Amino acid sequence: MASPRISFVSLGCPKALVDSERILTRLRAEGYEISRKHDGADLVVVNTCGFLDSARDESLNAIGSALSENGRVIVTGCLGAEPEVIRQKHPNVLAITGPQAYESVMAAVHKAAPPAADPFIDLMPPQGIKLTPRHYAYLKISEGCNNRCTFCIIPALRGDLVSRPVGDVLREAEKLVESGVKEVLVISQDTSAYGVDIKYQTSMWREREVRAKFLDLSRELGELGVWVRMHYVYPYPHVDDVIPLMADGKILPYLDIPFQHASPGVLKNMRRPAHAEKAAERIRRWREICPDLAVRSTFIVGFPGETDEDFEMLLDWLDEAKIDRAGCFKYEPVKGARSNDLGLPEVPQEVKEQRWHRFMQRQQKVSALQLKKRVGKRIPVIIDEANGTSGKGRTKYDAPEIDGSVHLTSRRPLRVGDIVTVKIDRSDAYDLYGESVS
Numbered sequence: 001m002a003s004p005r006i007s008f009v010s011l012g013c014p015k016a017l018v019d020s021e022r023i024l025t026r027l028r029a030e031g032y033e034i035s036r037k038h039d040g041a042d043l044v045v046v047n048t049c050g051f052l053d054s055a056r057d058e059s060l061n062a063i064g065s066a067l068s069e070n071g072r073v074i075v076t077g078c079l080g081a082e083p084e085v086i087r088q089k090h091p092n093v094l095a096i097t098g099p100q101a102y103e104s105v106m107a108a109v110h111k112a113a114p115p116a117a118d119p120f121i122d123l124m125p126p127q128g129i130k131l132t133p134r135h136y137a138y139l140k141i142s143e144g145c146n147n148r149c150t151f152c153i154i155p156a157l158r159g160d161l162v163s164r165p166v167g168d169v170l171r172e173a174e175k176l177v178e179s180g181v182k183e184v185l186v187i188s189q190d191t192s193a194y195g196v197d198i199k200y201q202t203s204m205w206r207e208r209e210v211r212a213k214f215l216d217l218s219r220e221l222g223e224l225g226v227w228v229r230m231h232y233v234y235p236y237p238h239v240d241d242v243i244p245l246m247a248d249g250k251i252l253p254y255l256d257i258p259f260q261h262a263s264p265g266v267l268k269n270m271r272r273p274a275h276a277e278k279a280a281e282r283i284r285r286w287r288e289i290c291p292d293l294a295v296r297s298t299f300i301v302g303f304p305g306e307t308d309e310d311f312e313m314l315l316d317w318l319d320e321a322k323i324d325r326a327g328c329f330k331y332e333p334v335k336g337a338r339s340n341d342l343g344l345p346e347v348p349q350e351v352k353e354q355r356w357h358r359f360m361q362r363q364q365k366v367s368a369l370q371l372k373k374r375v376g377k378r379i380p381v382i383i384d385e386a387n388g389t390s391g392k393g394r395t396k397y398d399a400p401e402i403d404g405s406v407h408l409t410s411r412r413p414l415r416v417g418d419i420v421t422v423k424i425d426r427s428d429a430y431d432l433y434g435e436s437v438s
């Protein structure tokens with residue numbers, strides 16, 4: 001009997017991508033074929049994002065396309081937590097499951113397209129299916145979040161923090177490295193809170209006990225001999241202990257900290273954990289220990305009640321903290337978020353637009369100044385794209401997809417996943433340019 005063919009659409013953030021990889025791994029393990037097109041597949045699975053209105057629209061459109069091109073569609077992921085929204089627009093979907101509902105997705109797939117009798121289990125690589133290029137991979141260490149930021153519905157969609165045992169996380173990381181991954185990107189909703197829910201429970205790893213704690217995990221990952229990058233870290237006091245590992249080259253000198261704002265009033269209304277008071281001072285001290293630390297962050301402008309003064313404070317803070325990379329979102333009143341009910345005045349759309357443009361201009365200047373400091377230096381670069389002797393890569397200071405690139409030439413042909421030394425000749429607001437000297 002021929003194996004059923006599943007077409008898969010993965011939308012949303014890196015965390016959703018990891019969910020997609022898990023589902024795809026299970027599908028391949030059970031002998032399903034993965035189809036590149038909806039047309040001709042036995043079934044389409046759409047992994048949705050439900051966070052912002054724009055992401056919900058994208059998800060609903062993807063479901064619509066799958067229905068018109070194939071007709072047999074299962075929906076999973078964050079928007080799946082609101083089945084009525086999906087059914088209202090697309091009543092003909094076969095099944096809807098929520099985020100991380102791997103068992104329910106698989107049960108729905110089994111019902112709609114029963115697996116072939118004799119699955120070729122050995123066709124699946126031991127590290128599972130990766131949707132990212134082979135040289136880097138995301139490592140999810142926990143699900144959910146114990147914080148209750150007022151603009152965010154993730155805890156309602158994904159529940160409270162559930163940390164994976166540290167032994168499982170480290171084994172997965174080891175398998176990734178064995179399969180050729182050169183860069184591991186650690187993700188979760190709140191990486192520095194890792195293990196709080198399981199009371200930092202220990203696991204046996206390489207004949208010693210390791211605690212499920214941010215510092216211990218960072219230390220062990222740092223022994224794997226690959227680039228290790230930390231995302232979604234909140235500046236809790238214990239983060240200070242991880243900076244020496246960065247200074248020693250064990251993990252990358254890179255912290256992705258979603259500050260969201262700098263004004264204490266706005267942060268209070270957002271109910272942010274470990275909010276940014278004195279954060280600029282902390283970053284300054286971290287850079288004393290690890291001078292080349294790069295900080296990336298995301299911010300929201302136009303949060304209800306944000307005044308001109310709050311916004312100016314944010315701009316000044318960007319200069320002071322020297323944030324290397326920043327993303328900025330205009331506040332959207334997400335359905336179900338408590339920020340809509342705080343009784344705070346809404347910021348008019350045109351003011352949000354102006355603030356967003358001013359933020360981006362200011363950040364561009366900060367980023368350009370930070371990048372200029374790298375000109376003339378010789379820096380390791382991981383190659384993401386290669387075209388003979390020219391290519392595109394990233395330094396330790398840049399994560400894939402969200403940060404900047406290094407455009408380079410080389411005397412020898414470049415290969416994706418190689419780490420080469422590049423002499424940086426020039427920079428602009430976001431990228432670096434140079435030549436491989438290794």
Ligand code: SF4
Nearest residue numbers: 145147149152154189
């Ligand atoms: S830390 Fe805040 S913004 Fe991040 S997932 Fe948790 S509640 Fe949402």
